[in-house]
Amino acid sequence: MKTNKLMPLFALLAMILLAAFTLVKPTTILKTADEKNNTLISADAKSIIDQSCVGCHNAESKNDKGKTKLMFESLDTLSTARLIAKLEAIHEVVNEGSMPPAKFLEFKPEAALSDAQKTALLKWADESIESRLKKN
Ligand code: HEC
Structure with a gap:
């Protein structure tokens, strides 16, 4: 019973994490491209x-x-x-x-x-x- 009550909480947590990753990813990619460029052009x-x-x-x-x-x-x-x-x-x-x-x-x-x-x-x-x- 106890674990069943926690299930929605876990689901919510997983959704928040997923959303966070989706939001963070594009900026990480941009940053990497920028860093690469910086190393190519002194x-x-x-x-x-x-x-x-x-x-x-x-x-x-x-x-x-x-x-x-x-x-x-x-x-x-x-x-x-x-x-x-x-x-x-x-x-x-x-x-x-x-x-x-x-x-x-x-x-x-x-x-x-x-x-x-x-x-x-x-x-x-x-x-x-x-x-x-x-x-x-
Ligand atoms: C006023 C615009 C202009 C500026 C400023 C300029 N370029 Fe160019 N560049 C051109 C044009 C137009 C061509 C194509 C010329 C052609 O095909 O006859 C060209 C061609 C080139 C090419 C030949 C690329 C290839 O693969 O054949 C190189 C390399 C190049 N430019 C480097 C530079 C560098 C380095 C600078 C700065 C020091 C510079 N250009 C400044 C307009 C410019």
């Missing part, structure tokens, strides 16, 4: 990318050509092979000075990369390629 590289690149290379960008070629926020969702190809492309455009595009720099000269910023971006791309190669 703080150094991020501030440069935010200043000079992300405006055209993000999912909401009006620059269709730029965003189909590269979206910084989803780099970490790419397969290793694709990620490395993108990092190599980043290395190339930074090295040859073709990004940000010259036309864009005409009206936003402050987005131009300094030599120190170029070096930092190249270093980030190289190290990220190396660490991905080691993992596989």
Whole structure:
């Protein structure tokens, strides 16, 4: 008799726990994605990318050509092979000075990369390629 009386209580407790897990889960997933991104794009590289690149290379960008070629926020969702190809492309455009595009720099000269910023971006791309190669 005693256990029967407790049954509804247990059921209620189970429901509360289930609800709590369902509510907590999405934020945990978001946090993990964010942490992953943080480890892929170093703080150094991020501030440069935010200043000079992300405006055209993000999912909401009006620059269709730029965003189909590269979206910084989803780099970490790419397969290793694709990620490395993108990092190599980043290395190339930074090295040859073709990004940000010259036309864009005409009206936003402050987005131009300094030599120190170029070096930092190249270093980030190289190290990220190396660490991905080691993992596989
Ligand atoms: C004004 C917008 C704009 C800015 C700012 C910009 N890009 Fe681009 N980017 C583009 C466009 C447009 C393309 C496509 C060019 C083409 O296909 O001819 C592109 C292409 C690229 C590609 C080639 C991707 C591939 O897979 O072929 C890389 C890499 C790249 N950009 C990196 C950068 C980096 C790094 C920065 C910052 C230093 C930057 N971009 C800033 C517009 C921009």
